[in-house]
Amino acid sequence: MTDLATYNFAYLDEQTKRMIRRAILKAIAIPGYQVPFASREMPMPYGWGTGGVQVTAAILGPDDVLKVIDQGADDTTNAVSIRAFFQKVANVAVTTHTRDATIIQTRHRIPEEKLTEGQVLVYQVPIPEPLRFLEPRETETRKMHALEEYGLMHVKLYEDIARNGHIATTYAYPVKVAGRYVMDPSPTPKFDNPKMHMSEALQLFGAGREKRIYAVPPHTEVVSLDFEDYPFEIQKFEQPCALCGAHDVYLDEVVLDDKGGRMFVCSDTDHCEDRRDHGHAGAMLAPKKEAAE
Amino acid sequence: MTDTPLLKVGGLSKFYGSRIGCKDVSFELWPGEVLAIVGESGSGKTTLLNCLSTRLMPTTGSVEYRMRDGNFRDLYHLSEAERRFLMRTDWGFVHQNPADGLRMTVSAGANVGERLMAVGDRHYGNIRSTASDWLSRVEIGTDRIDDQPRAFSGGMRQRLQIARNLVTGPRLVFMDEPTGGLDVSVQARLLDLVRGLVNDLGLAAIVVTHDLAVARLLSHRMMVMKDGYVIEHGLTDRVLDDPREPYTQLLVSSILQV
Numbered sequence: 001m002t003d004l005a006t007y008n009f010a011y012l013d014e015q016t017k018r019m020i021r022r023a024i025l026k027a028i029a030i031p032g033y034q035v036p037f038a039s040r041e042m043p044m045p046y047g048w049g050t051g052g053v054q055v056t057a058a059i060l061g062p063d064d065v066l067k068v069i070d071q072g073a074d075d076t077t078n079a080v081s082i083r084a085f086f087q088k089v090a091n092v093a094v095t096t097h098t099r100d101a102t103i104i105q106t107r108h109r110i111p112e113e114k115l116t117e118g119q120v121l122v123y124q125v126p127i128p129e130p131l132r133f134l135e136p137r138e139t140e141t142r143k144m145h146a147l148e149e150y151g152l153m154h155v156k157l158y159e160d161i162a163r164n165g166h167i168a169t170t171y172a173y174p175v176k177v178a179g180r181y182v183m184d185p186s187p188t189p190k191f192d193n194p195k196m197h198m199s200e201a202l203q204l205f206g207a208g209r210e211k212r213i214y215a216v217p218p219h220t221e222v223v224s225l226d227f228e229d230y231p232f233e234i235q236k237f238e239q240p241c242a243l244c245g246a247h248d249v250y251l252d253e254v255v256l257d258d259k260g261g262r263m264f265v266c267s268d269t270d271h272c273e274d275r276r277d278h279g280h281a282g283a284m285l286a287p288k289k290e291a292a293e
Numbered sequence: 294m295t296d297t298p299l300l301k302v303g304g305l306s307k308f309y310g311s312r313i314g315c316k317d318v319s320f321e322l323w324p325g326e327v328l329a330i331v332g333e334s335g336s337g338k339t340t341l342l343n344c345l346s347t348r349l350m351p352t353t354g355s356v357e358y359r360m361r362d363g364n365f366r367d368l369y370h371l372s373e374a375e376r377r378f379l380m381r382t383d384w385g386f387v388h389q390n391p392a393d394g395l396r397m398t399v400s401a402g403a404n405v406g407e408r409l410m411a412v413g414d415r416h417y418g419n420i421r422s423t424a425s426d427w428l429s430r431v432e433i434g435t436d437r438i439d440d441q442p443r444a445f446s447g448g449m450r451q452r453l454q455i456a457r458n459l460v461t462g463p464r465l466v467f468m469d470e471p472t473g474g475l476d477v478s479v480q481a482r483l484l485d486l487v488r489g490l491v492n493d494l495g496l497a498a499i500v501v502t503h504d505l506a507v508a509r510l511l512s513h514r515m516m517v518m519k520d521g522y523v524i525e526h527g528l529t530d531r532v533l534d535d536p537r538e539p540y541t542q543l544l545v546s547s548i549l550q551v
Contacts, residue, residue: 134396134399143373147377149377151407151408151410151412151413152407152411154415155396155399155406156399158402158410158417158420158421159400161417162402162421162439163439226415227415227416227417228416228417229416229417229418230417
């Protein structure tokens with residue numbers, strides 16, 4: 001080390017990290033409860049994951065291996081920037097492989113591969129309050145959480161069915177955590193909701209602009225809200241991934257030309273690459289030799 | 294009617310600083326009875342209504358309500374959770390401006406169904422059929438069930454608000470100028486509807502109004518307020534036909550006779 005001024009490990013100063021850790025501990029103690037914290041300005045705009053970055057910075061240690069995904073992909077702008085940020089300010093090892101990572105920061109997806117004990121999933125959350133679009137008053141939503149008045153959440157689902165004939169909420173689908181707090185799982189597709197239930201990994205949620213942290217500890221019940229006659233369902237895809245042929249994964253639609261051409265590919269790039277390395281091939285995968293040239 | 298009242302109010306006062314909102318109000322309300330509170334603007338009617346319905350903390354006095362188990366409880370000694378539960382199950386509150394009592398951005402069906410969902414109803418089909426039943430009871434076409442209240446006329450909104458409040462079968466309904474802002478023919482229909490519902494369901498109601506005709510049509514008893522005090526109290530017909538206080542006489546004589 002030189003004498004030149006440098007960033008503290010993982011960018012934030014130790015007092016700030018301590019403050020965030022206290023909020024995280026409180027959040028873990030009360031699953032699904034939104035803990036206010038003194039969110040800091042981060043060197044990136046709100047909406048780019050300032051909450052997730054602060055949580056990651058607070059829990060990151062020199063031995064951790066970090067993976068960052070954005071909509072499931074390791075190679076999009078948001079993921080690349082945040083990964084580069086932590087390489088620069090914390091000099092930690094990074095990976096794209098889900099199973100090698102100890103901390104995974106995510107925007108809008110949960111990896112397809114099952115997370116295991118000891119891993120931490122950090123979500124970037126834009127709007128942590130699931131009741132917000134129905135009740136704009138913060139004082140009122142806090143009271144509703146405190147008194148467990150969650151009828152309003154079903155009003156939203158009712159509206160969905162009345163308008164569309166089925167529950168049309170496809171992302172940020174409200175869940176009840178440990179039988180008590182209703183929580184917004186951040187804008188992950190509802191396809192991922194069942195993965196949160198009884199997960200072995202610790203799940204932390206950071207909302208930078210809204211200054212809230214919440215958590216789902218490992219082995220916690222996470223139930224998606226629904227009606228008796230309209231039970232919760234996840235998205236289904238008619239075809240497998242065009243590159244790796246996987247079924248039962250979440251697919252992104254990629255438009256190929258302006259003549260209606262399109263392909264459906266895994267949104268989890270690491271999972272897709274891993275399958276291809278193991279010899280799985282989808283309908284549109286280029287033969288290996290061509291790819292190597 | 295039974296021998297025990299539903300609501301007992303004793304020495305209720307509300308001060309705004311040194312100014313009087315309402316002072317020393319005591320009365321009892323029996324099940325199935327409609328009480329009108331009349332008076333001019335600023336006489337403390339709405340303050341009194343808000344104090345009774347736990348929307349405003351009174352300065353002194355007590356409001357006791359007979360719960361479904363038959364025991365009287367002081368409303369201001371209930372926990373907030375109990376009070377809010379009471380408000381959305383056993384009580385209704387009809388606002389003068391329907392926009393205050395409705396969710397304007399969700400459909401009529403969801404507006405009516407909200408209270409059902411709040412008390413734990415989780416069957417979409419049942420909620421919807423109850424909602425459509427209530428819409429027809431308040432004379433709103435069931436084909437309007439998926440329309441938002443902002444597409445409704447003032448009278449329809451007010452009727453929707455009433456349906457939304459009555460769906461959980463409350464025993465006591467508070468109404469703040471329920472016909473204010475409606476034209477005369479719509480008022481007449483609404484009053485007719487409310488009178489029918491109150492009779493059919495055996496509701497007790499406290500209606501605040503400055504319109505003596507509303508009091509005459511709806512209420513059994515009435516209280517006349519002036520400057521925060523109740524100056525006259527009695528059966529509606531008696532008060533309107535034989536007013537004792539000079540102010541009440543003035544009020545009654547100032548109705549236009551057409």
